[in-house]
Amino acid sequence: MTRKRATIPPSPNNLHTIEQAVRAFSLLRDFFEGAIIVDAQTRITWIDARYRLLLKLAPDFDPIGLPVEEVIPHSLLRRVVETGRPILLDIMNFDDRQFVVCRIPLKDAKGNVEGAIGFVFYDNVDYLEPILQKFENLQKQLTRAQAALIHERQTKYSLSSFVGTSEAVKDLKSQVRRFALRDGAALILGETGTGKELLAHAIHQQSDRADGPFVAVNMAAVPEALLESEFFGVAPGAFTGADRKARKGKFELAHGGTLFLDEIGDMPLGIQAKFLRVLQEGEIEALGSNTVKKIDVRIIAATSQDLEARIADKTFRPDLYYRIAVLTVRIPPLRERLNDIPLLCETLLEQTMRASDQRGWVISPEAIKLLQDHDWPGNVRELRNVLERAAAMAPTEILDAAVIQRALPPSTARQRMPVQLTADLATTLADAERQAILEALATSGGQKSVAATRLGVSRSQFYEKLKRHNIAV
Ligand SMILES: Nc1ncnc2c1ncn2[C@@H]1O[C@H](COP(=O)(O)OP(=O)(O)O)[C@@H](O)[C@H]1O
Ligand SMILES: [Mg+2]
Numbered sequence: 001m002t003r004k005r006a007t008i009p010p011s012p013n014n015l016h017t018i019e020q021a022v023r024a025f026s027l028l029r030d031f032f033e034g035a036i037i038v039d040a041q042t043r044i045t046w047i048d049a050r051y052r053l054l055l056k057l058a059p060d061f062d063p064i065g066l067p068v069e070e071v072i073p074h075s076l077l078r079r080v081v082e083t084g085r086p087i088l089l090d091i092m093n094f095d096d097r098q099f100v101v102c103r104i105p106l107k108d109a110k111g112n113v114e115g116a117i118g119f120v121f122y123d124n125v126d127y128l129e130p131i132l133q134k135f136e137n138l139q140k141q142l143t144r145a146q147a148a149l150i151h152e153r154q155t156k157y158s159l160s161s162f163v164g165t166s167e168a169v170k171d172l173k174s175q176v177r178r179f180a181l182r183d184g185a186a187l188i189l190g191e192t193g194t195g196k197e198l199l200a201h202a203i204h205q206q207s208d209r210a211d212g213p214f215v216a217v218n219m220a221a222v223p224e225a226l227l228e229s230e231f232f233g234v235a236p237g238a239f240t241g242a243d244r245k246a247r248k249g250k251f252e253l254a255h256g257g258t259l260f261l262d263e264i265g266d267m268p269l270g271i272q273a274k275f276l277r278v279l280q281e282g283e284i285e286a287l288g289s290n291t292v293k294k295i296d297v298r299i300i301a302a303t304s305q306d307l308e309a310r311i312a313d314k315t316f317r318p319d320l321y322y323r324i325a326v327l328t329v330r331i332p333p334l335r336e337r338l339n340d341i342p343l344l345c346e347t348l349l350e351q352t353m354r355a356s357d358q359r360g361w362v363i364s365p366e367a368i369k370l371l372q373d374h375d376w377p378g379n380v381r382e383l384r385n386v387l388e389r390a391a392a393m394a395p396t397e398i399l400d401a402a403v404i405q406r407a408l409p410p411s412t413a414r415q416r417m418p419v420q421l422t423a424d425l426a427t428t429l430a431d432a433e434r435q436a437i438l439e440a441l442a443t444s445g446g447q448k449s450v451a452a453t454r455l456g457v458s459r460s461q462f463y464e465k466l467k468r469h470n471i472a473v
Pocket of ligand 1: 164198344380
């Protein structure tokens with residue numbers, strides 16, 4: 001390799017600083033394992049013999065004058081020189097040993113940065129032991145978390161991750177397998193929490209579009225006024241004063257892949273017409289633009305609503321329905337397949353790992369029986385929540401009937417909170433509103449649109465209230 005090597009200008013100033021620094025080291029020598037100095041261009045001006053050993057530099061290799069990164073690839077000395085600020089404590093790995101490093105800018109009398117110096121310490125410095133220990137632990141946790149994440153990504157979206165041994169689930173899976181390679185629009189029906197989104201991912205993953213994007217839009221979560229730009233995008237400068245940059249719509253983002261429309265039953269009528277046109281023509285026109293773009297997406301839609309009833313009351317267009325319901329699957333509610341519960345528990349508990357150890361949870365047969373007595377209005381999502389709650393409460397890794405009983409929601413008998421008469425009116429009303437929202441959500445199995453209807457408020461008002469009361473659903 002040929003490199004242009006700078007000669008280090010031995011300006012008196014520079015020399016002076018280096019000399020001073022070197023003198024200061026001789027006092028520190030016993031404490032560090034190595035040191036290095038760079039100049040204002042972050043070229044190496046000096047490196048001590050022990051650091052050379054640590055870096056495994058060949059005896060005849062002369063690093064002086066080289067940019068520091070050529071010798072220490074991820075060195076942060078450049079940052080110190082550029083910012084003029086020290087990095088007092090950092091950790092660097094050499095082979096499998098960890099060292100504490102400390103980097104300080106060198107400045108002239110006027111405060112101009114002339115270079116930087118880096119020290120390397122090893123763990124013979126007792127007081128750093130706790131920090132190194134902590135760092136090592138964090139590193140281990142990170143490695144574990146990354147492994148879990150990779151595992152999750154690999155398995156989360158395949159059909160095999162949709163677990164269940166009931167006839168209903170077996171039928172469902174074979175139906176999905178049969179039409180996996182067909183490219184038509186698919187409609188997934190099922191109550192909230194039955195696994196519609198999971199299944200949509202699986203269908204995408206089994207299809208020819210698996211390498212393409214999977215883009216999801218939740219119709220119930222996007223305010224009506226924003227849906228159009230969300231889907232079709234915004235041309236640059238479409239609104240005066242507003243966002244001047246172009247924004248891609250979900251259709252375009254899903255090009256070559258799948259567009260998942262969650263809660264399609266909540267799609268406002270106005271958008272339905274536009275949407276249908278896009279599906280028919282296979283092209284989109286961004287808001288404020290006059291050019292059209294060809295798009296190639298597969299639509300997978302899901303809903304917990306009875307779309308035929310919505311067609312009957314004229315809030316859903318039949319032509320759109322026929323367009324998206326080419327292939328229809330229905331996921332049965334959990335209460336109709338209670339024999340899936342043991343396997344679901346096993347799978348969901350595997351995903352609920354303990355942070356401190358990974359022995360995993362054991363659920364007792366009596367606890368399973370108890371779970372099979374519940375009627376699961378929130379389906380598998382509710383089961384997951386109950387198990388997570390139980391796991392958080394359990395004193396050991398065994399989830400027995402007593403723990404599960406405490407984790408299950410109090411049975412149907414409604415418990416009203418007594419009104420707090422000690423609070424002022426505004427607080428009392430806010431508490432009551434919060435309580436009403438939580439109850440409406442609980443009795444509708446978490447279906448937000450149903451809960452909103454029950455409370456007699458619009459979808460957007462409902463979302464706004466959820467936000468105000470900080471209720472996560
Ligand atoms: N058959 C299943 N196997 C494993 N996990 C499931 C299954 N069905 C649902 N889940 C889990 O339950 C939760 C809710 O599923 P989701 O797909 O979001 O439901 P939906 O979209 O129907 O409301 C998710 O955490 C999902 O992973
Ligand atoms: Mg969902």
